[in-house]
Amino acid sequence: MEEETESKVILHGTFMSPYSKRVELALKLKSIPYLFVQEDLQNKSQTLLQHNPVHKKVPVLVHKGKPISESLFIIEYIHETWRNGPKLLPRDPYKRSKVRFWASYIQLHLFDTVMKVVKTEGEKQEKALAEVKEKLSIIEKEGLKEIFSDTDGKPTVTNETMSLVDIVMCTLLSPYKAHEEVLGLKIVDPETVPGVYSWLNAINGTDVVKDLSPPYEQVLEILRSFRQMSLSRS
Numbered sequence: 001m002e003e004e005t006e007s008k009v010i011l012h013g014t015f016m017s018p019y020s021k022r023v024e025l026a027l028k029l030k031s032i033p034y035l036f037v038q039e040d041l042q043n044k045s046q047t048l049l050q051h052n053p054v055h056k057k058v059p060v061l062v063h064k065g066k067p068i069s070e071s072l073f074i075i076e077y078i079h080e081t082w083r084n085g086p087k088l089l090p091r092d093p094y095k096r097s098k099v100r101f102w103a104s105y106i107q108l109h110l111f112d113t114v115m116k117v118v119k120t121e122g123e124k125q126e127k128a129l130a131e132v133k134e135k136l137s138i139i140e141k142e143g144l145k146e147i148f149s150d151t152d153g154k155p156t157v158t159n160e161t162m163s164l165v166d167i168v169m170c171t172l173l174s175p176y177k178a179h180e181e182v183l184g185l186k187i188v189d190p191e192t193v194p195g196v197y198s199w200l201n202a203i204n205g206t207d208v209v210k211d212l213s214p215p216y217e218q219v220l221e222i223l224r225s226f227r228q229m230s231l232s233r234s
């Protein structure tokens with residue numbers, strides 16, 4: 001019984017957090033059973049604070065009683081710990097470095113900029129949108145050929161092949177249609193970034209993403225209220 005508790009996997013996260021979603025995707029891809037602890041970020045649990053005393057943020061994965069924080073490191077931990085099932089990083093070191101490079105590029109250069117488009121209006125929003133489009137064209141021109149080197153740059157994503165970089169892209173822009181509807185803007189234009197567009201649609205076509213995505217109407221609601229809250233604070 002004690003052994004059972006010890007090997008249990010617990011994820012502290014929130015329903016809305018894209019970072020928690022990354023870890024959930026990785027656990028589901030690997031078919032790892034886990035207990036999800038929904039945190040209230042206005043009133044964080046003592047367990048979360050103890051497990052992530054540095055950043056005090058979700059997600060935190062607890063495995064065999066030991067906590068791991070930071071979504072990208074958690075995914076690497078999952079990849080290294082549960083060796084069977086789909087791989088979240090390529091076996092080949094060069095390809096692996098490219099997947100890490102582009103996951104980190106999206107995290108560092110695209111994530112906050114997309115958030116800025118959602119949270120602002122007027123000139124600030126226009127500037128942020130131009131920046132998002134510029135980063136998406138860099139991914140189109142330079143990223144896809146490296147991420148999908150096995151298929152000549154053509155994005156193919158299935159439950160069996162989904163990697164760290166697909167997961168990061170997914171949790172940022174898989175609901176791009178909802179973003180576009182709420183904001184009344186084109187963000188992922190199939191004319192200018194056809195590869196990125198088909199990448200996102202391939203991601204959205206996987207069973208794991210379909211299973212984890214809330215209904216479209218709910219995504220619209222979440223985005224609208226997030227936007228309104230951010231605009232009223234600024």
Ligand SMILES: N[C@@H](CCC(=O)N[C@@H](CS)C(=O)NCC(=O)O)C(=O)O
Nearest residue numbers: 017018019041057058059070071072
């Ligand atoms: N770099 C972290 C970011 C995690 C993060 O920003 N989590 C947010 C929720 S989306 C959080 O816990 N915020 C609570 C706070 O800042 O107090 C990761 O990749 O895991």
